[in-house]
Amino acid sequence: MSGFLPDEPSAEVRVSPNFGPRRDTLKPDMIVLHYTGMATGTGAEAWLCDPSSEVSSHYLVHENGHIVQMVRESDRAWHAGKSSWFGRTDINSCSVGIEIVNPGHSLGYPGFPRRQIDAVIGLCKGIAGRHEILATRVLAHSDVAPGRKIDPGEKFPWAALFESGVGHLVPAAPVRRGAALRPGDNGADVEALQSMLALYGYGVEITGIFDDQTRIVVEAFQRHFRPRRVDGLADGSTMRTLQGLLASVSR
Template sequence: MASADPIWHPSPNFGARRDGLQPHLIVLHYTAMESAEAALQRLCDPAFEVSAHYLIGGDGRLWQMVAEDHRAWHAGQGEWAGLSDINSRSIGIELDNRGDHPFSEPQMCVLETLMAQIMTRWTIPATGVIGHSDMAPGRKWDPGPRFDWQRLATLGLARPNGQPLAAPAATPEALRKAAQACGFTAEVDDATLLQAVRLRYRPWACGPLCGEDVAPLLS
């Protein structure tokens, strides 16, 4: 695995984790900016009131802006597995990408090394690795359709796709039940939920709901 020794570049945009909470989630983002340097400046500017714990450039450079035991301001409103205040429950990793092109090999290698270290330090399971779009469906789209979730799942760094024995029912009710069991509990309409599930598991899919949309959620 690639080295994951971060460059310390502190951001003033952080606080204490609320109610004594410790991270049990990792939230992945893309920066949607023109460069890693521009994103770093934004994440460390008190005027914008946003931050993350880590930023990984397309060339594999790694910056740390907030200590892991502090609450970075990266997730915003949303929920996962029935829980809110995701900032207090997570570690946020920003990836230098506009969301319209593949994530580079150096970037992915550093991400994998960093995630493995974080998951070991905080005993975070693969099911605790989510995208910003997972906990804020309809509001956020990152890390987007070009992110290789299957690659992380193969390494045990993200939840693998389910492999049901029989074809699942292709109904909104079946999708919602399966999605909620996996953590998609934000209150959104059926179309937005389908969009969020597809972003995570079937970003190439289009058209009406089908059994293949439900299948990845079933263990």
């Protein structure tokens, strides 16, 4: 990538060899947020630029807010892996990937510093503006790869992004005691749950049976939109939050 100039003016450039051309699309229409899941940001940056890793991201955001661009937005970075949204399975070809330095669940999972989140917000605004990306298409890795991935996780401050004009959110309905759909349940209520998740974009088969895949998708939904309790059970809070999101959608 000779003569690589950053798409984001504030970004440092460190070129990764792990990229290719986008397939079947001229520009991205989605932003996918990740955490690095490694002990240090330096190690994560090196790994994303190592040809043997066969992974990359368009951007890396360090804890202090420093942004590194590794792949041009016009190219296809290798960040999402096996994933889907609205039935599309080549998420790498239609997205910009942002890795956020955080050791993740297996290494203590600390909170995300405000300087880092401010940098993510600014970066997302720039990307969304350049490519006319809708708020509903600023997503978590766990949204597009439920079960396989859980990042950036339930501590990620989606509300701070939303309050700054990034992403799609509604206030999560209060968690209360009461009945919940759970694995083994079946019938019209389960079918309605699966249909609503699919309408929002999640990859879930509409069968009317609350199977393990449905539980995994419910967990992914909760991790992003109702993080107070991530248990995979479709309680009243989960259902009302999902209904509220769908009612407020503008695609």
